[in-house]
Amino acid sequence: MSLKSLTPEAARDLMDKGAVLIDIRASNEYVREHIQQSRHLPMEQLAAQHVDLADTNAVIFYCRSGNRTQMQAQTLSNCTSCDTYILEGGLDAWKKAGLPIVADHSQPLELQRQVQITAGAIIVLGAILGATVSPKFHVLSGFVGVGLMFAGITGYCGMARLLMKMPWNQRAVQA
Numbered sequence: 001m002s003l004k005s006l007t008p009e010a011a012r013d014l015m016d017k018g019a020v021l022i023d024i025r026a027s028n029e030y031v032r033e034h035i036q037q038s039r040h041l042p043m044e045q046l047a048a049q050h051v052d053l054a055d056t057n058a059v060i061f062y063c064r065s066g067n068r069t070q071m072q073a074q075t076l077s078n079c080t081s082c083d084t085y086i087l088e089g090g091l092d093a094w095k096k097a098g099l100p101i102v103a104d105h106s107q108p109l110e111l112q113r114q115v116q117i118t119a120g121a122i123i124v125l126g127a128i129l130g131a132t133v134s135p136k137f138h139v140l141s142g143f144v145g146v147g148l149m150f151a152g153i154t155g156y157c158g159m160a161r162l163l164m165k166m167p168w169n170q171r172a173v174q175a
Contacts (some may be wrong), residue, residue, distance in 0.1 A: 111164065
């Protein structure tokens with residue numbers, strides 16, 4: 001199922017008429033940056049608890065780029081009996097349109113980005129050390145690659161679990 005999409009400007013106009021804007025991203029993403037008048041209901045909560053949004057005349061869902069929202073269109077459309085929309089281009093498009101956001105860059109980067117940065121750094125380090133010190137260091141890059149494949153197949157990412165325990169991420173967990 002495909003939900004109707006709205007440009008940021010059209011979404012803003014609809015919000016002025018009473019539509020509710022809902023951010024479906026994870027909490028650590030929301031605390032770092034979100035649209036000023038949005039309500040936070042993570043996708044996991046919407047899917048697991050079947051939150052009923054019937055008390056509104058229209059709902060607009062968004063994520064960072066619009067991709068996650070589009071992929072979850074069927075689940076999102078079941079959350080409400082009113083008009084349901086997707087913010088075209090998500091938060092990125094909203095910012096590009098110059099519309100107001102709340103940003104707290106003292107919050108840590110989103111966990112997925114932390115995993116990507118860490119995995120990439122370890123792979124590059126393994127490749128450099130493997131080329132300059134000992135070929136045995138290539139095992140480090142291979143180990144991270146296998147870990148990423150395992151995470152993709154099973155949905156369990158050990159690196160993400162480890163990064164969640166880091167002190168800089170504890171603020172976001174408590175927020």
